[in-house]
Amino acid sequence: MFFAQIMAGGIGKRMGNTSMPKQFLPLGNKPIIIHTLEKFILNSDFEKIIVSCPKAWIEHTKDTIAKYIDDNRVVIIEGGAERNDTLNKAIEYIEAHYKLTDEDVLLVHDAVRPFVTKRIIDENLEATKKYAAVDTGIPSFDTIVRVNDDLITDIPNRDEMYQGQTPQTFRIKTLKASYEKLTEEEKGTLTDSCKICLLAGEKIYMVQGEASNLKITTPYDLKIANAILEER
Secondary structure, X not given: OEEEEEEOOOOOHHHOOOOOOHHHOEEOOEEHHHHHHHHHHOOOOEEEEEEEEOHHHHHHHHHHHHHHOOOOOEEEEEOOOOHHHHHHHHHHHHHHHOOOOOOOEEEEEEOOOOOOOHHHHHXXXXXXXXXXXXXXXXXXXXXXXXXXXXXXXXXXXXXXXXXXXXXXXXXXXXXXXXXHHOOHHHHOOOOOOHHHHHHOOOOEEEEEXXXXXXXXXXXXXXXXXXXXXXXX
């Protein structure tokens, strides 16, 4: 079975002085999170669509979604302190309600990437037939430099550099087994869910993303997103 998780756990510190987390801010005439969810409820492959949000915003999330979406596959659960804690809570929810098989897959997507396309979602799911972990990214057109103490220490080959996006998609049992293999030191380095599988030695397939699949993090990003929406 395929499950989707919408990561709505952030509080949006970089968005500036706002009254609510960024995923609830308006984009056009609807909250950002609704634009994102709409892409997933159109896909009949998903058994459940799990929305993970801060405990203090669970009721607001329920009310917001109920206003726009009527789909009993959508469930709202509490997120965790960090991204991987939030990921684990979704897996715990799935385990509590389903008997996991080797083929069960979890696709994880940021609530503040509202322009994800059907192609990206479909290619992520399709790739899990061959690979246990799948990422989404676009080539880096700018040169990437590594800096330490304000000094450049490395300039990697740009042709090998990608900008990571979401979704990221995993065979659930493999993801769990990979996490259990890691040392506490390795767990402390995790800034990305795919890194769990990478450190455990799993191959990770890259699906081509889209420049429009941007993450709305700052007020400038929100202006760009509104411009994209108006154009469409």
